[in-house]
Amino acid sequence: MTTAAFRPLRAAEITAWDHEADVVVAGYGIAGVSAAIEAARAGADVLILERTGGWGGAAALSGGIVYLGGGTPLQRELGFEDTPENMKTFMLAALGPGADEAKISDYCDGSVEHYRWLTDNGVVFKSAFWGEPGWEIPGDEGLMYSGGENSAPFNEIATPAPRGHVPQMSNKRTGEQGGGYMLMKPLAEVAESLGVTPVFDIRVQRLIVDDADRVVGIAAKKFGDEVFVRARRGVVLTTGSFAYNDAMVASFAPQLIGRPAAAIEEHDGCSIRMAQALGADLAHMGATEVAFFADPQLMARGILVNGRGQRYVPEDTYPGRVGQLTLLRNDNQAYLVIDEASYEEGCATTSSTPYFRFPPKWAAETVAELESDMGLPEGTLQATVEVYNRHAAAGADPVLGKKPEWVRPIGTPVAALDLRNCTAGFTLGGLHTTVNSEVLHVSGEPIPGLYAAGRCTSGVCAGGYASGTSLGDSSFFGRRAGIAAAAN
Ligand SMILES: Cc1cc2nc3c(=O)[nH]c(=O)nc-3n(C[C@H](O)[C@H](O)[C@H](O)COP(=O)(O)OP(=O)(O)OC[C@H]3O[C@@H](n4cnc5c(N)ncnc54)[C@H](O)[C@@H]3O)c2cc1C
Numbered sequence: 001m002t003t004a005a006f007r008p009l010r011a012a013e014i015t016a017w018d019h020e021a022d023v024v025v026a027g028y029g030i031a032g033v034s035a036a037i038e039a040a041r042a043g044a045d046v047l048i049l050e051r052t053g054g055w056g057g058a059a060a061l062s063g064g065i066v067y068l069g070g071g072t073p074l075q076r077e078l079g080f081e082d083t084p085e086n087m088k089t090f091m092l093a094a095l096g097p098g099a100d101e102a103k104i105s106d107y108c109d110g111s112v113e114h115y116r117w118l119t120d121n122g123v124v125f126k127s128a129f130w131g132e133p134g135w136e137i138p139g140d141e142g143l144m145y146s147g148g149e150n151s152a153p154f155n156e157i158a159t160p161a162p163r164g165h166v167p168q169m170s171n172k173r174t175g176e177q178g179g180g181y182m183l184m185k186p187l188a189e190v191a192e193s194l195g196v197t198p199v200f201d202i203r204v205q206r207l208i209v210d211d212a213d214r215v216v217g218i219a220a221k222k223f224g225d226e227v228f229v230r231a232r233r234g235v236v237l238t239t240g241s242f243a244y245n246d247a248m249v250a251s252f253a254p255q256l257i258g259r260p261a262a263a264i265e266e267h268d269g270c271s272i273r274m275a276q277a278l279g280a281d282l283a284h285m286g287a288t289e290v291a292f293f294a295d296p297q298l299m300a301r302g303i304l305v306n307g308r309g310q311r312y313v314p315e316d317t318y319p320g321r322v323g324q325l326t327l328l329r330n331d332n333q334a335y336l337v338i339d340e341a342s343y344e345e346g347c348a349t350t351s352s353t354p355y356f357r358f359p360p361k362w363a364a365e366t367v368a369e370l371e372s373d374m375g376l377p378e379g380t381l382q383a384t385v386e387v388y389n390r391h392a393a394a395g396a397d398p399v400l401g402k403k404p405e406w407v408r409p410i411g412t413p414v415a416a417l418d419l420r421n422c423t424a425g426f427t428l429g430g431l432h433t434t435v436n437s438e439v440l441h442v443s444g445e446p447i448p449g450l451y452a453a454g455r456c457t458s459g460v461c462a463g464g465y466a467s468g469t470s471l472g473d474s475s476f477f478g479r480r481a482g483i484a485a486a487a488n
Contacts, residue, residue: 006273009219011210017217017230019199021047023485024218024231026204026271029057030471031238031454033187034478035437035485037121040194042486044233048196049220051203051239051266055188056181058240058264058455059471063136064179065146066475067468069163070108072115074143078129082161084108090149090158091460094321095469098284099462106435107460107476114476115165122186126168133296135319135467136179136352140168147466148318152401164468172352183471202227207235207274207450215278215449234449234485237439238478241455242269243426252285253427255327261291261424263455271456275431278447281440283458285429289465292323293422294336295356298346300406302338303388304419306330309371309380311388314402320465327423334419335374337381339411360415370414385410428465430457437481449488451481 022044025032032048033055039046069075070084087108092099119125125142137144146164148154167182192198201222208217208228217230242248243263249256260267272282300316306326313325326334338346338360347357364370371381389409391398397407431439431452438446439457453459459473 005205006270006277007206008277009206009208011208011216014208014217014228016228018227019047020230020232021045021197022231022233023236023482024049024229025236025238026218027057027237027239027454028055028198029238029240029454029474030059030184031474031478031481032057032236033184033191034475035236035238035451035453035482036191036196037187037194038479038482039486040191040196042483044486046196047229048191048198049202049204049218049229050198050200053200055198056184058262058267059474060181060184061264062180062262062471063467064167064169064181064183065136065144065164065468065471066118066183067146067163067466067472068111068115068165069161070111072112072165074115074125074127074165075161077127078143080161081159082163084111086158086161087111087163090147090154093157094147094154094466095461095464097463099460100283100458102435103473103477104460107473110476117479118475121190123183124168125165129162132349133300133316134352135296137166138172138350138352140172142166142168146318146468148321151317151403152314180471204239205270205274207278209278213278213448215447231449233488234451236481236485237271237275237431237450237452237456238454238481239271239456240264240267241427241430242272243267245269248272249427252429253288256288256425256427259424261426262289263426267426267455269456271452272430275439275447275450275452278450279441279443280447281432281442283429283432284462287428287458287461287463288425289320289428289470290323290327290423290425292319292326292419293356294319294322294417294419295346295351295353297349297351298338298343298357298417299336301342301346302336303384303410305335305337305381305384307333309376309384311384311400314397314400316402316406318466320467323423323425324464332421332423334422336417336419337370337385337410338415338417340413340415341411342408343415358417361418363413363415365413367410367414370416374416426455428455428458428461430455433457433477435480436484437477438484451485453478453481
């Protein structure tokens with residue numbers, strides 16, 4: 001699509017409107033459905049325009065982890081103490097630098113209410129805790145650590161509390177009744193029971209403004225025909241990230257060139273471009289989630305070293321933090337050094353990612369031999385293992401703070417998994433919005449009639465990431481967008 005395609009249209013140019021509603025939502029994923037429900041409950045009639053043939057978006061394919069805390073009923077039932085203040089302290093430390101304090105503050109203060117909103121709308125969280133290292137929960141438990149809250153350095157900054165809330169699944173396979181599907185399905189059913197009208201196979205492309213530059217509609221394409229949709233109260237943009245727009249990734253988040261993940265091809269940045277064409281401001285366009293293709297059960301039992309044979313992250317932390325530190329700070333170079341006994345023990349555990357248990361590329365009788373086989377500068381890996389083992393003999397990791405339960409000396413035979421270039425991710429930056437999901441103009445004023453939520457906006461994450469914050473802030477600020485648009 002050319003840039004010209006995003007240029008706004010003037011309402012006076014439209015001779016006939018094809019559809020009309022109080023609130024028009026673009027994109028039927030998690031932010032869109034949340035906006036639609038709240039707008040409908042506020043008395044608006046709502047049209048939701050979706051490019052594909054059905055609801056769901058990336059959300060329905062996702063693991064379904066929703067980042068909630070501050071003392072949710074599930075946290076309390078399972079014996080975990082948390083407060084909004086404690087949650088805020090963690091999020092500000094882990095999701096920055098430069099995280100939006102106002103958004104994080106509202107998000108934490110409203111988190112228990114948001115949990116209740118989800119459960120009142122049919123989302124089920126099973127009262128069971130999964131406490132093993134992992135990307136996701138392999139079974140159907142409802143709560144897990146999902147951001148490194150219980151690992152260094154965050155376990156010293158805030159009281160650790162698990163906040164990854166996972167909808168109960170009837171079939172773990174992602175996309176087929178996995179967590180994200182079990183989140184989206186009840187919400188889509190509620191939206192439709194409230195009279196929200198979906199239009200599928202329609203691709204929004206341009207905003208329509210009146211003479212006072214207020215957004216009053218949206219132009220779209222449906223099977224080649226141009227369609228004009230009038231929004232009497234407001235337009236809500238929720239079409240997802242720009243992870244699959246190669247040019248935007250190259251401009252704003254080049255670390256992800258050639259490695260989009262945890263997104264869908266429809267995430268082409270169109271909402272950002274449409275709103276930019278009206279003067280919208282952007283935030284944190286370089287921020288990215290980074291997945292790391294390694295099994296956390298193995299990582300916790302070994303040491304991760306970079307291309308210089310040095311450790312750089314506590315191996316028992318949130319794997320997304322491992323991914324960010326590997327890609328952004330260590331040239332995407334990582335090796336997992338692990339002894340035979342720990343490798344076998346790790347492979348015998350339950351994990352949601354057994355397919356990340358690659359066989360070692362190198363195996364040796366001594367660390368010196370392994371170092372040489374890996375082509376690392378002489379002495380580097382040996383020095384790393386010597387320091388690690390010296391402290392591990394006393395059950396400690398003063399260098400990076402790995403928890404004592406995972407600290408044990410690296411023995412022999414010893415092996416290394418080649419984890420170079422094993423990262424991918426999605427973009428976190430986007431439209432600069434207020435806590436009420438109004439899209440801000442570069443002047444600092446809201447653009448009248450225009451709201452946005454989800455990954456086309458910059459949410460609670462600026463630099464860091466915790467699993468569940470994307471579905472979390474998309475649904476939370478999606479609701480705000482629906483309420484604000486309907487109130488016009
Ligand atoms: C495998 C996988 C696992 C994940 N796991 C998690 C997790 O556990 N926790 C978490 O927080 N996040 C997770 N994510 C990320 C999360 O799913 C997304 O970041 C989140 O869904 C973003 O919400 P959204 O509403 O912005 O986008 P989406 O939910 O993708 O919704 C956007 C919708 O807009 C539609 N659309 C796009 N362009 C147009 C257009 N021009 N016109 C009309 N419609 C359009 C899309 O088709 C889509 O339906 C995962 C993602 C994947 C793929």
